[in-house]
Amino acid sequence: MAQINFGGTVENVVTREEFPLETALETLKNETIAVIGYGVQGPGQSLNMRENGFNVIVGQRKGKTYDKAVADGWVPGETLFEIEEALEKGTIICFLLSDAAQIELWPTVKAALKPGKSLYFSHGFGVTYKEKTGIVPPADVDVFLVAPKGSGTSLRRLFVEGKGLNSSFAVYQDASGNARNKCIAMGIGVGSGYLFETDFYKEVTSDLTGERGTLMGAIQGIFAAQYEVLRANGHSPSEAFNETVEELTQSLMPLVAENGMDWMYANCSTTAQRGALDWWKPFRDATKPVFEQLYNSVKTQEQAEISITRNSQPDYREKLEVELAELRDSEMWQAGAAVRNLRPERS
Structure with a gap:
């Protein structure tokens, strides 16, 4: 990690120099990344990872959003599946639905979280407010987040321009002993400019404050x-x-x-x-x-x-x-x- 002086406060951050794309690809070479939801963050993150060389599939219900995924090059039966099938195939489950939709789908997602899988978020809401959402991950899976500091549209646009959108990252649960590296690799994969560390609670409180x-x-x-x-x-x-x-x-x-x-x-x-x-x-x-x-x-x-x-x-x-x-x-x-x-x- 690099030490950077932010207005007199020194922070540890991760850049592409310390953790290049090649290292990220090696870290996740045996993983199938299943992006669940193709709404706000799903398109940008999945397309960026696909173009960076990761093994990515998308899980989405049939409808307009499903059709958008097809238009973006996701192939039904090969890289685009119904949500339940994508959950079974994926080893890293990217839970990118809205907070309300995550609550509704959680029983289905939880049933697919077999030991050794990973659960990835881009917002700390569901886990932080687990008493309200019911989202309590099993103890035998890694749980981490990468939260790009902007919309999925901006994430994609900057990636296409050869730039990056800064992201926070946090590990909530390390069942494998390698959750941190997997988390950082995902952050590099989705196109982050640099990554700064936080935790789920700080991510959601800063995010809700900033949006409002x-x-x-x-x-x-x-x-x-x-x-x-x-x-x-x-x-x-x-x-x-x-x-x-x-x-x-x-x-x-x-x-x-x-x-x-x-x-x-x-x-x-x-x-x-x-x-x-x-x-x-x-x-x-x-x-x-x-x-x-x-x-x-x-x-x-x-x-x-x-x-x-x-x-x-x-x-x-x-x-x-x-x-x-x-x-x-x-x-x-x-x-x-x-x-x-x-x-x-x-x-």
Whole structure:
């Protein structure tokens, strides 16, 4: 493992230099990796592993998602199977269904976990909240996770570009004595940029906080607040959207990703710099209590209970579509659709 200084704190991380793809392939050369679920993470992880040379199969029920797997090159009866058959054939079971679907399918998965097999997750939810989910792995199987820090779409896109998406990894149960190496090999196989170690509890609490916070919930709330203030003061939808979203996502965030927030500031006007430096702390002070409330809600398992209860309802998909439509049909994101259509095509 490599020791890296993160802002004064030294962490051990795994890079492709310490654990190259060849080592990962050797570690898993006798394994059949069965990816169960072809929804959010399934396509990116399975396609990346397949192209990296691993022995991968997919388990998916018949339907639109099954058809998508066929379109992606998975061959029925050879590399694409019904879930039960894939579970029997697999030695590493990649349980990549949604949290609610994992609860429903767990009895089937558990029955297929024969001694010596491995159970792989990309989220610590099911095992961490086992009292609520009922997901308690048998003692004679390895249990570990690799959690890419982004969507499956981003994982795939960066892999195709020859890059990588950073991932956390954790071992929950080491029945074989080799779970850690298998876990790291899986992380390299799915296309991680580098791997940092955590545990199942820390993964799920940081993940739930991040999704509800700066990654999705908070950013939408901040977008909406600024957009509404600009519109209330007479600015056009185009001006309000460009100043709120487009400039951030298309111009400024790539600079932050490239070389940090201070570098982005340094590449903006002195007027912009002065305003940003004056206002970031008031925004921090205003929002930090909300983040503390959010983290406590995750820590007390309130957020887990809400997710399990609501996402397990039979009409969940219909209710979800209504809530997504509220975003999609809002003036801000209708303006966004128009702005995206006006972006010039690259030749």
